Amino acid sequence: MNFPEIKNIRLSKEEKEQIKNNLRVFVEKHPVRNPAPARLVWQRSLLTNLKINIKPMPLVIILALVFGGSTTWAAEQSLPGDVLYPVKVNVNERVVTALAIGEEAKANAEVKLAEKRLVEIEELSVRGQLDAEVKEELEAAFEEHASKVEDRIQKFEEKENFKAAADVAANFEVSLRAHEDVLKRLAALAASDNADTQMPSDVAPNRRADGDAVIDAKFEHSLKVADRLKTTEAIRIKAETKFLERKPEGDDEKHASVVREVLKDAENALERATKQYREHQAKLDADFSAKMEASLKAAGEGIVQGKAKIQAEAYREAVVTLNRSINLSKEVLASIDRYLNVDAKVRTNFNLDKTIDKRIDKMVPLR
Amino acid sequence: MNNLEKEFLKAYDKLSDAIFRHCYFRVFDKEKAKDLTQDAFTKTWEYIAAGAAVDNLKAFIYRVATNLIIDHHRKHKDISLEGLREDGFEPMSQDHRDIVVSAELRKVIEGINKLDDEYRDAVMMRHVEDMSVKDIAKAAGVSENVVSVRIHRGLAKLKELLK
Numbered sequence: 001m002n003f004p005e006i007k008n009i010r011l012s013k014e015e016k017e018q019i020k021n022n023l024r025v026f027v028e029k030h031p032v033r034n035p036a037p038a039r040l041v042w043q044r045s046l047l048t049n050l051k052i053n054i055k056p057m058p059l060v061i062i063l064a065l066v067f068g069g070s071t072t073w074a075a076e077q078s079l080p081g082d083v084l085y086p087v088k089v090n091v092n093e094r095v096v097t098a099l100a101i102g103e104e105a106k107a108n109a110e111v112k113l114a115e116k117r118l119v120e121i122e123e124l125s126v127r128g129q130l131d132a133e134v135k136e137e138l139e140a141a142f143e144e145h146a147s148k149v150e151d152r153i154q155k156f157e158e159k160e161n162f163k164a165a166a167d168v169a170a171n172f173e174v175s176l177r178a179h180e181d182v183l184k185r186l187a188a189l190a191a192s193d194n195a196d197t198q199m200p201s202d203v204a205p206n207r208r209a210d211g212d213a214v215i216d217a218k219f220e221h222s223l224k225v226a227d228r229l230k231t232t233e234a235i236r237i238k239a240e241t242k243f244l245e246r247k248p249e250g251d252d253e254k255h256a257s258v259v260r261e262v263l264k265d266a267e268n269a270l271e272r273a274t275k276q277y278r279e280h281q282a283k284l285d286a287d288f289s290a291k292m293e294a295s296l297k298a299a300g301e302g303i304v305q306g307k308a309k310i311q312a313e314a315y316r317e318a319v320v321t322l323n324r325s326i327n328l329s330k331e332v333l334a335s336i337d338r339y340l341n342v343d344a345k346v347r348t349n350f351n352l353d354k355t356i357d358k359r360i361d362k363m364v365p366l367r
Numbered sequence: 368m369n370n371l372e373k374e375f376l377k378a379y380d381k382l383s384d385a386i387f388r389h390c391y392f393r394v395f396d397k398e399k400a401k402d403l404t405q406d407a408f409t410k411t412w413e414y415i416a417a418g419a420a421v422d423n424l425k426a427f428i429y430r431v432a433t434n435l436i437i438d439h440h441r442k443h444k445d446i447s448l449e450g451l452r453e454d455g456f457e458p459m460s461q462d463h464r465d466i467v468v469s470a471e472l473r474k475v476i477e478g479i480n481k482l483d484d485e486y487r488d489a490v491m492m493r494h495v496e497d498m499s500v501k502d503i504a505k506a507a508g509v510s511e512n513v514v515s516v517r518i519h520r521g522l523a524k525l526k527e528l529l530k
Contacts, residue, residue, distance in 0.1 A: 007384075022409075108509060167513065258516050326512070
């Protein structure tokens with residue numbers, strides 16, 4: 001197939017130049033906006049009131065823009081309370097969802113947005129900045145995105161696109177699992193803060209002068225992540241089952257070509273996850289370590305099973321089994337990442353040490 | 368002209384051919400594809416000027432272009448290309464002189480034309496534009512796994528069509 005020849009389909013040099021000149025004029029007519037005074041953008045309730053449009057607008061903060069590659073941009077890292085947060089939510093995220101093309105991309109975009117809200121809750125928690133109002137807003141925003149994810153999955157099922165339903169559900173599941181542990185740990189810290197009035201002062205730095213804890217909302221959240229996780233897992237399994245049930249004619253051959261790629265992906269994913277785990281094993285607590293090892297083992301078993309199914313020419317089943325293995329590996333990677341991130345910050349910000357951990361584990365078991 | 372603007376125009380030099388092809392293989396009209404290419408770049412600049420953070424410019428422009436193509440199809444529902452394709456009609460511009468290709472290549476193009484959009488994009492991005500699966504996944508907003516499936520299925524279907 002002479003694909004290279006297709007590359008000859010292109011604009012002529014003159015046409016290219018012409019467009020470039022038009023672009024140059026356009027770019028000069030629309031310069032990047034100058035920074036606006038901070039107080040004009042910041043508001044108390046940051047998530048809902050600001051209506052920033054993509055078209056030229058009067059008040060926008062300039063961001064550091066880099067082409068290609070991965071870097072951190074000021075807005076993407078911002079949290080409620082930061083000056084750039086409205087830009088993150090109203091500009092960046094709107095752009096991302098607007099540009100998600102196709103139903104599956106849109107569903108995955110909602111998964112990412114739901115996850116961002118969880119990250120924000122965690123980050124504010126570890127800084128001791130999660131006040132009640134912001135917490136409510138973030139939780140509501142998370143619920144909204146999570147509902148949208150479920151709606152979209154349902155639409156896939158109605159259209160009998162069970163592969164897409166399973167894929168999106170799996171993505172959401174991986175996200176939720178990675179954050180479930182972290183949020184549990186943070187909730188445990190909240191419970192221990194309230195339960196133990198004899199905490200040394202360096203562990204509860206936000207106590208008011210009159211001795212009352214000001215930290216109730218610090219770590220608490222009302223997210224029903226565990227419930228949602230159970231539901232999503234059930235949805236995923238149901239979709240996978242339905243997917244396996246249908247066997248249109250000649251279908252197995254189609255999957256035969258794909259399945260080797262998926263096997264390679266599964267092996268790579270497991271390798272990365274195992275490497276990451278070994279590298280950071282010393283920093284993880286026993287419970288969490290055990291969980292990660294169990295997941296890695298299951299991921300390995302999934303690959304073995306997948307290979308067996310390939311041998312037996314049950315390609316559709318092999319794809320499902322191998323995808324499960326990939327998701328387990330992804331979960332391990334994401335979970336370790338969140339654990340290290342959050343744990344390090346909690347320890348630094350709140351001066352925790354291993355003795356406190358043991359106390360917390362006893363009072364509120366993490367399982 | 369500041370650095371950012373210079374970078375943007377450099378990006379145009381690098382990407383304009385690929386974006387043009389992407390547009391052409393969706394509308395099969397050279398003039399229209401030209402307009403869409405220019406619009407994709409100006410629209411991207413609008414986003415940048417408004418303060419949007421762009422991580423992967425290539426993926427971003429592809430997405431903007433695809434959105435514009437979808438808008439274009441919606442506006443031209445009467446002469447819908449999908450409808451024409453279903454009737455087996457060859458939706459190249461009447462002239463046929465706007466793109467000079469060999470008869471064999473024309474057959475390939477017709478085959479590509481008959482693929483569903485997502486398969487066509489995946490196959491073209493991989494085998495014409497030499498994009499990595501990772502980059503294609505970013506441009507399409509789906510996982511790499513899904514991209515691999517689309518490439519394989521697209522190629523298989525294409526081989527079938529070209530028998």
